Amino acid sequence: MDTGSYRYRICTTLHLEKKLLETIRSCSPDIIVITGDLVDSNHTNVEHAAAFVEEAVKVAPVYYVTGNHEYWLDPSENEQMMQGILAAGAYDLDDEAVRIEKGDSSFLLVGLDDQHLSDETLKNLLQEQKNELSIVLAHEPQYLQNYANAETDLVLTGHAHGGQIRLPFVGGIVAPDQGFLPEYTSGQYNSADTEMIVSRGLGNSIIPVRLFNYPEVVCVELRCKN
Numbered sequence: 001m002d003t004g005s006y007r008y009r010i011c012t013t014l015h016l017e018k019k020l021l022e023t024i025r026s027c028s029p030d031i032i033v034i035t036g037d038l039v040d041s042n043h044t045n046v047e048h049a050a051a052f053v054e055e056a057v058k059v060a061p062v063y064y065v066t067g068n069h070e071y072w073l074d075p076s077e078n079e080q081m082m083q084g085i086l087a088a089g090a091y092d093l094d095d096e097a098v099r100i101e102k103g104d105s106s107f108l109l110v111g112l113d114d115q116h117l118s119d120e121t122l123k124n125l126l127q128e129q130k131n132e133l134s135i136v137l138a139h140e141p142q143y144l145q146n147y148a149n150a151e152t153d154l155v156l157t158g159h160a161h162g163g164q165i166r167l168p169f170v171g172g173i174v175a176p177d178q179g180f181l182p183e184y185t186s187g188q189y190n191s192a193d194t195e196m197i198v199s200r201g202l203g204n205s206i207i208p209v210r211l212f213n214y215p216e217v218v219c220v221e222l223r224c225k226n
Contacts, residue, residue: 017048017051017052017055020052020202020217021052021055021056021059023217024056024059024217025059027217027219029059029060029219030060030100030102031060031061031062031063031100031109032056032057032059032060032061032062032063033062033063033064033109033137033156034053034062034063034064034065034090035065035067035137035138035139035156035157035158035159035199036064036065036066036067036068036069036070036114036139036158036159037067037068037069037070037139037158037159037201037203038052038053038064038067038069038070038081038085039069039070039073039081040069040203040204046077046080046081046084047084049081049084049085050081050084050085050087050088051088053084053085053088053089053090054088054089056090057088057089057090061091062089062090062091063090063091063093063098063109063111063137064085064090064091064092064093064111065092065093065094065111065112065113065114065137065138065139066094066113066114066115066139067114067139067140067158067159068114068139068140068159068176070114071114071115092111093109093110093111093137094111094112094113095111095112095113095116095121095125096110096111096125097109097110097111097125097126097129099132105224106132106133107132107133107134107135107222108126108129108132108133108134108135109135109137110122110125110126110134110135110136110137110152111136111137111138112136112137112138112139114139114140117138117139117140117143117146118143118146122136122138122146122147122150122152123149123150126150126151126152130151133153133154134151134152134153134154135152135153135154135155135156136152136154136155136156137155137156138155138156138157139157139158139159140157140159140177141155141157141158141159141160141184141185141189141196141198142177142178142182142183142184144184144189144191144194144196145191147191147194147196148191148192148193148194151193151194152194153193153194153195154194154195154196154197154220155194155195155196155197156196156197156199156218156220157184157196157197157198157199158198158199158200158201159175159176159177159198159201160172160175160176160178160182160184160185160186160198160200161175161176161185161200161201161203161204161207161210161213162185162186162200162201162210162213163175163182163185163186163213164204164207164209164210164211164213165209165210165211165212165213166185166186166211166212166213167212171185171186172185172186172213174207184196184198185198185200186198186199186200197218197220199216199217199218200213200214200215200216201215201216202215202216202217203215
């Protein structure tokens with residue numbers, strides 16, 4: 001599989017929604033994907049999340065899957081957030097698949113609910129689509145082997161916050177569910193014929209600091225082989 005090139009756009013002003021939207025527009029995307037943790041369960045602002053999605057869908061269609069923080073919300077907050085982003089025009093792709101078409105080309109975009117990353121859900125979603133390029137949205141990167149076992153072509157993930165603190169020749173220092181010196185924190189990884197791209201994301205979580213670890217918006221460019 002040739003996924004072509006992927007390039008990074010760095011968003012240096014986290015709290016300015018306008019700047020983030022300008023960064024997204026500069027990528028001229030055909031679609032926008034959000035791979036979970038649209039809110040921080042410790043500092044929840046569901047209205048802000050919905051307002052961002054409402055503006056993002058004006059740039060391109062938005063596809064969304066849940067992360068762990070959505071499941072850490074109170075049920076009422078989670079319901080409020082989901083209603084808000086759906087009303088804003090986003091597509092909830094949890095355990096769903098949709099075909100994305102442009103010109104004569106197409107691919108299968110598959111989303112995984114954060115609670116179904118390590119079971120057979122992905123294989124079941126892909127079992128009748130073996131001959132089609134598949135791109136999977138999954139919040140957590142540590143399940144790369146499971147994604148590869150399902151014969152996924154490309155996986156887009158986050159969750160690791162870039163390892164919080166990044167050191168030269170070392171990389172990320174700590175990540176959720178991977179502990180110290182995590183394997184998957186930022187950039188491109190491969191297992192068999194599956195490629196995974198891990199975004200460093202935009203914010204913080206339990207550890208409220210990032211060092212040598214700029215937030216980012218990842219732009220992925222797909223190119224067809226001639």
